[in-house]
Amino acid sequence: MLIDCNNSSLVIDKLCDEAGEGDTAAMCFYFDFAARSQQSPVNVLGSLLRQFVSGLRKIPEMIVQDFQKQRKGIGGRGLQVSGIMKMFQAITTTNRTFICVDALDECVPEDRMIILESLRQILHGSPNTRLFMTGRPQVRSEVEKRLDGAATFISIQPTEDGVIRYLQDKLRKDTTPEIMSGTLEAEIMKTIPDMNSETYVEMNARERLP
């Protein structure tokens, strides 16, 4: 595996479990609206390629040569999407490869179009590659269109069991346990899971604010 399996998210954790069974590679990327100026298509696709290359025993000669060539240019010639795609195609392997992309909706629409088109090319060129993406529902139709209908959709909503586990974890890590009474804890565990999921989502989003 190319990414840290010790602390991982759910699906990547599952992929990590199987990594021992054969050659499986997984790469991830997290879009962040606040970092949109750095998350250009060339940087995003380059980051996936970088993770893939990091997992190889040595950097493919073609990439080394491209690097050497650009270094000779005045001020160094920057990478372009076409160059990265060429490298991706050149190192396509028969191994199972998983690409995981989070928060697709936080990518600038113009960049998203280029990135989805590039991912489509990668999927077409490499039958053993699987793409996992998350995002707000409004980007669904765009994904459907750009990936030629190859995407399956699942709706993610909080479950009661998930909310209970989350609350138990929060209460266990409470930094002021002295002011938590058994009655209050019981009330929290009863009231919050009873709320409808939208209210819960709103609370969760607020909690993440600084």
Place this chain on the structure above:
Amino acid sequence: MSQAFSNNNNSFNIATTFNYTAPDDEAKILAWLSPLEPWVRHRDIGVDRVDGIGAWLLETEEFRRWHNASREDEFNHSTLFCGGNPGVGKSYIM
């Protein structure tokens, strides 16, 4: 340095020794590919994640089909998109 040796790929049995990239160059090449470091966010998510939440996803038919798709299925099942409103925990599920 690696370029100087790159034509020696097929020379005797020490080809792999010659055809290497200096560690210093290796770091430069990786940084050249992209300056972004998504594994930092990945690690933070892993630390915060509560075990078991969202495990239902792994049991769905859609996930299994995506995950187990063979070459024959190829493109049609190659992508799984999990959609949801902000705060439902999509990043932790990924």
